[in-house]
Amino acid sequence: MKFLSSIFAAAFTLASLTLPASADTLADVISNGKLRVGVLLDAAPWGYKGADGKDTGLDVELARMMAKDLNAELEIVPLTGPSRVPNLLADKIDVLIAAAGATPERAQQVMFSQPYAAVSLGVFGAPGAPITDVAGLAGKQIAVAKGSTLDTWLTDNAPDAKLIRFEDTPSAISAFLAGQAQYFAENSAIAAKVTEDNPGKPVSLAFLIRQSPAHVAVKQGEQNFLNWINTFLFYHNMNGDLAKLQKTFFKEEQTLPHM
Known part of the structure; x- marks a missing residue:
């Protein structure tokens, strides 16, 4: 019996070593103090260069809000429409805030938050x-x-x-x-x-x-991060921050649908 127990323990240890570590981008961002957000900077009013030459737009300001709540330094990563999902899957960004619409096809690759804009x-x-x-x-x-x-x-x-x-x-x-x-x-x-x-x-x-409402997107399996993002969006929707961004960049306050 002792011999069998040793075999099972060894097998369990070996399996643990060979299993891939589960991703936890939220923990990494909190630990590293840096948040990489993929955005479109050629798509006003979502993301663009303001009159002062600085990045702005609804997505950019939402990214700034997210980084502030995570107490992290924000790195804006400019993307194009077709490069949004590939950059997320390649770990070149932590999260995508780029006017992304949710579709069944895309949902096979990424996880979508609740909507933050209705378009x-x-x-x-x-x-x-x-x-x-x-x-x-x-x-x-x-x-x-x-x-x-x-x-x-x-x-x-x-x-x-x-x-x-x-x-x-x-x-x-x-x-x-x-x-x-x-x-x-x-x-x-x-x-x-x-x-x-x-x-x-x-x-x-x-x-x-x-x-086609806009959603924040993370990689498949990042449930912890997605839960945090949905809480973040709920909080800023309830306190009026999302409405202020919509009013600033869309000239209207929106009623958001639910997934």
Whole structure:
């Protein structure tokens, strides 16, 4: 019996040594005193350079708030739309705050928090030119950021639309403003910012693709961190801080949906 006990103990010790250590980014951030947040800095009002040359935007300020609550130094890591999830999975960032919409496909790779902003995805153009259904997108010139969620959706669902692909969101919007495209595809917050910055060329929703609230994302398995983030969002929603950010960058206070 003693011999068998020794064998089981040895086997347990060996198994413990060979099992991968469970990730705990929250503990690492608290221990290291540093928080790496992936954001979009080319997507006003989510993230952009302010008049003073400093990073700002709803996502940037939310990241600052998060770092403050964790008593950690904030490192902003600029990302593009297509690079958001890959950088998170590669451990180049601790958390993603980058206007990320939750989808079943993405949820196989990352874990999403409760929403912190309520926006929609759509095709935008001059007022008075609504498109009633997907078939109506056929032949329309639509500027879109290459590799984005909207690029993928339009390619799959509106194959007859004339997509004009650009490297990033600002380039796609600039093309629309310059008359190189009839429409551009983006989220409603970005479209509202386009109108704010270009009062002589207002835009409106021509075709709604879907509602797509924004979520914070962490790697699969980071349940401790996700629990903390949801508590963080709940706290700042209840005390009015989220509403202040929404008012500052979206010009409205939002009622947030629940997952």
